Amino acid sequence: MKKWVFAGIGIIIVIMASFSIVYFKAVNxxxxxxxxxxxxxxKKIKLTEIQDVQIYNGTETYYVVKGKDQKNQQVIAWVSEKKGDVVVRKAKDGVTQQQAVDKLLQEENPKEIISVKLGMIKKRQCWEIYYLSHNNLINYYYVDFETGDWLRKIENM
Known part of the structure; x- marks a missing residue:
């Protein structure tokens, strides 16, 4: 009987170890x-602090890095995964996340805003707002980072 208990525990440990290995290989x-x-x-800018790194998957994948430069100013960098191009902007030179949401609320009446993140559309830095409409359909609303203008909508998915 004890052999079955130890064998069962051994099998559970092997399964857990296998899942852990697969997970870490997937995340690497x-x-x-x-x-x-x-x-x-x-290479492009000296950062004294990195505050956040997000991934944006649009027509192309970008990594968006938020941090502070040597003058202690908030900066945002968009890095193209494919080409390695880096675009750096001071946060104060663009619209804030709240201003982008306010632009959406002027034009639409979302049931729930799911996420707001920085992205890139055709070489233009933007805010991507992902939200649900009142009929529970998925919508995307894009606001130009520099001007605060509407760029495009993807509705009723």
């Missing part, structure tokens, strides 16, 4: 791509 490419993006940003 994302970590190395993020490190590559951070290295590209550091």
């Amino acid at each position: 490419p994302l970590d190395s791509a993020e490190e590559k993006a951070l290295a590209a940003v550091k």
Whole structure:
């Protein structure tokens, strides 16, 4: 009887170890791509603090890095995963997340805003707002980062 208990525990440990290995192998490419993006940003601008790194998947994948430069100013960098191009903007030179949401609320009446993140559409930095309409359909609303103008909508998915 004891042999069955020990065998069962051994099998559970092997299964848990296998899942852990698979998980870490799956996450590893994302970590190395993020490190590559951070290295590209550091070549372009000296950052004293990295506050956040997000991934944006549009027609092209971008890593968006938020941080502070040597003058302690908020900066945002968009790094193209494909080409490695880096675009850096001071946060104060663009619209804030709240201003982008306010632009959406002027034109639409969302049931729920799911997420708001920075992205890139055709070489233009933007805010992507992902929200649900009152009939529970998925919608995307894009606001130009520099001007605060509407760029495009994807509705009723």
